Amino acid sequence: MERPLTQHIHPDGTTRTLREYVTTGGYRSVQRLSSELAPKDLQRLVTDAGLRGRGGGGFLTGTKWSFVPMGVDAPKPKYIVANGDEMEPGTFKDRVLMEGDPHGLVEGMILAGYAIDAEVGYIFLRGEYHLSAQRLTEAIAEAYAAGYLGKPLPGTKFRFDLHLHASAGRYICGEETALINALEGKRAVPRAKPPFPQTVGLWGKPTVVQNVETLYNIPHIVNQGSDWYHRLSRTQDGGTKIYGISGRVANPGWWELPLGTTVREVLERYAGGMADGVRFRGLLPGGISTAFMTEEHLDLPLDFSSIPPEVGRLGTATMIVLDDHTCPVGFVLNLEKFFARESCGWCTPCREGLPWVARILMSFEDGRATKEDLSLLEMHTKWLAPGHTFCGLAPGAMAPLQSALKYFHDDFERHITTGGCPWSKKSSQHRIVV
Amino acid sequence: MLSEIERRELEDAVKHYPDKRGATIDALLTIQRRRGWISDDTLLEIAQFLEITVEDVDSVATFYNLVFRKPVGRHVAFVCDSISCWIKGCEQVQEQIKTLYQADLGQTSPDGRFTVLPIACLGHCERAPALMIDQDVYGDVTPEKIEQIVEKYK
Numbered sequence: 001m002e003r004p005l006t007q008h009i010h011p012d013g014t015t016r017t018l019r020e021y022v023t024t025g026g027y028r029s030v031q032r033l034s035s036e037l038a039p040k041d042l043q044r045l046v047t048d049a050g051l052r053g054r055g056g057g058g059f060l061t062g063t064k065w066s067f068v069p070m071g072v073d074a075p076k077p078k079y080i081v082a083n084g085d086e087m088e089p090g091t092f093k094d095r096v097l098m099e100g101d102p103h104g105l106v107e108g109m110i111l112a113g114y115a116i117d118a119e120v121g122y123i124f125l126r127g128e129y130h131l132s133a134q135r136l137t138e139a140i141a142e143a144y145a146a147g148y149l150g151k152p153l154p155g156t157k158f159r160f161d162l163h164l165h166a167s168a169g170r171y172i173c174g175e176e177t178a179l180i181n182a183l184e185g186k187r188a189v190p191r192a193k194p195p196f197p198q199t200v201g202l203w204g205k206p207t208v209v210q211n212v213e214t215l216y217n218i219p220h221i222v223n224q225g226s227d228w229y230h231r232l233s234r235t236q237d238g239g240t241k242i243y244g245i246s247g248r249v250a251n252p253g254w255w256e257l258p259l260g261t262t263v264r265e266v267l268e269r270y271a272g273g274m275a276d277g278v279r280f281r282g283l284l285p286g287g288i289s290t291a292f293m294t295e296e297h298l299d300l301p302l303d304f305s306s307i308p309p310e311v312g313r314l315g316t317a318t319m320i321v322l323d324d325h326t327c328p329v330g331f332v333l334n335l336e337k338f339f340a341r342e343s344c345g346w347c348t349p350c351r352e353g354l355p356w357v358a359r360i361l362m363s364f365e366d367g368r369a370t371k372e373d374l375s376l377l378e379m380h381t382k383w384l385a386p387g388h389t390f391c392g393l394a395p396g397a398m399a400p401l402q403s404a405l406k407y408f409h410d411d412f413e414r415h416i417t418t419g420g421c422p423w424s425k426k427s428s429q430h431r432i433v434v
Numbered sequence: 435m436l437s438e439i440e441r442r443e444l445e446d447a448v449k450h451y452p453d454k455r456g457a458t459i460d461a462l463l464t465i466q467r468r469r470g471w472i473s474d475d476t477l478l479e480i481a482q483f484l485e486i487t488v489e490d491v492d493s494v495a496t497f498y499n500l501v502f503r504k505p506v507g508r509h510v511a512f513v514c515d516s517i518s519c520w521i522k523g524c525e526q527v528q529e530q531i532k533t534l535y536q537a538d539l540g541q542t543s544p545d546g547r548f549t550v551l552p553i554a555c556l557g558h559c560e561r562a563p564a565l566m567i568d569q570d571v572y573g574d575v576t577p578e579k580i581e582q583i584v585e586k587y588k
């Protein structure tokens with residue numbers, strides 16, 4: 001099984017220098033940029049490869065690029081931004097890549113910049129990733145010294161500058177228009193769309209924001225072609241995916257596997273099943289803005305097209321497992337408190353609705369909840385659904401709640417009938433300090 | 435007043451953006467690394483350097499949780515309280531820190547050694563519960579291990 005993204009990453013956690021990166025084929029794709037591979041050819045190649053955004057959206061990269069104005073009349077400069085604000089709880093895949101192989105991101109950025117004729121790139125990195133920041137800073141300096149950055153690339157007129165921006169917290173920065181505001185030195189509040197960033201983005205110029213893992217794929221597509229890229233995958237979309245798992249499983253971790261690997265394979269074969277003494281109850285497939293999956297969904301392929309919309313979506317493909325020693329209501333309360341805290345406060349439904357949801361869930365844990373609270377929760381899943389809020393944060397927050405109300409309804413009921421959390425004696429972890 | 439070194443660092447930060455305002459977050463973090471936190475006076479110095487209003491700088495400073503508008507201890511301990519760490523017992527970690535250093539979330543220990551803050555998922559969920567002290571991340575933290583981990587932060 002091929003693992004183009006991670007095969008060279010050192011198991012001991014040390015990083016790869018430019019020298020080592022080049023000996024394993026690093027920056028070879030950049031040398032291929034010339035009239036034989038013009039920007040539009042690169043766009044077509046990536047479209048043919050079926051590369052979809054790995055940050056959770058699953059949007060086709062080639063299509064995203066195609067919205068950018070090209071040609072001599074296009075606004076200048078254009079920007080390419082790597083979204084390395086990996087703050088989705090349960091998600092740690094981009095960190096693995098940036099720490100282990102920082103030059104892969106630099107190379108991916110150069111290619112993405114070339115594809116849309118953007119002269120400037122920013123890596124937007126979450127502030128807590130100090131090790132990634134240090135390693136990327138070194139990699140960028142090495143790439144400048146070697147002439148991959150800051151000078152026209154051989155055989156082309158294309159010159160690319162790359163900057164690292166270390167952020168200062170707040171989950172909402174992962175939303176692409178909020179990220180753009182943050183990069184401009186403002187509060188990370190999302191912007192109204194349209195206009196979309198591809199035409200009016202950073203400092204009003206055309207801007208493409210892409211997930212870190214997505215960018216790591218591009219050099220391999222250039223080197224080995226779209227047919228090879230499709231063969232890596234088990235489904236219609238190309239490539240591998242970094243899958244991860246956390247919670248009470250035997251062996252939490254991450255693995256680069258063919259896109260379309262099933263939940264069961266990751267859970268049983270790679271993570272070694274559940275930890276001793278606990279049973280599986282459900283999981284969030286990719287971060288906390290995705291809906292729960294249960295036993296009946298274990299054989300679904302984890303990709304962008306096999307999960308039916310009524311079940312949910314892939315998200316970041318780093319799973320969080322709920323076990324039978326953990327209270328599902330307490331689990332969801334933790335998520336909703338996170339969303340309430342991270343709401344940027346711009347629109348009323350999100351700013352007011354999420355704390356309300358968290359307080360209702362708390363009343364279940366405290367034994368104060370009644371039947372009406374259950375319907376109040378149900379109603380919030382509609383009031384905070386897509387279309388009612390300014391951005392996707394609150395609707396995302398409703399995905400785990402709505403599905404928990406469906407699959408763990410009895411557990412919610414039991415909190416009402418027993419007047420508190422049935423897990424409170426079994427496990428001291430249900431307690432929530434506010 | 436900004437020191438010579440601080441001024442040089444800010445000049446470097448500004449180079450990465452087409453306008454000075456772009457460097458607001460970098461400026462806040464850079465100065466905070468030297469001074470520990472962002473006081474009203476610091477805010478004004480940054481605003482003057484960036485040629486924007488003090489309100490603009492404060493609107494940013496109060497938005498981002500890694501910018502401190504209050505004094506903090508010599509070290510900051512960030513306890514991840516997101517879901518994977520919660521499942522694995524981050525609350526016991528918090529409790530133990532509180533017992534050992536008399537600092538609850540949002541507080542500084544009486545000896546000024548630690549400020550304890552909650553933090554969103556640190557991206558080390560496979561090794562939950564996770565804890566970050568200053569810039570160092572620790573995984574698989576148990577209440578028993580806390581004392582040993584924090585020993586080197588005096």
Ligand code: FES
Nearest residue numbers: 514519555556559
């Ligand atoms: S949930 Fe704590 S590190 Fe991810």
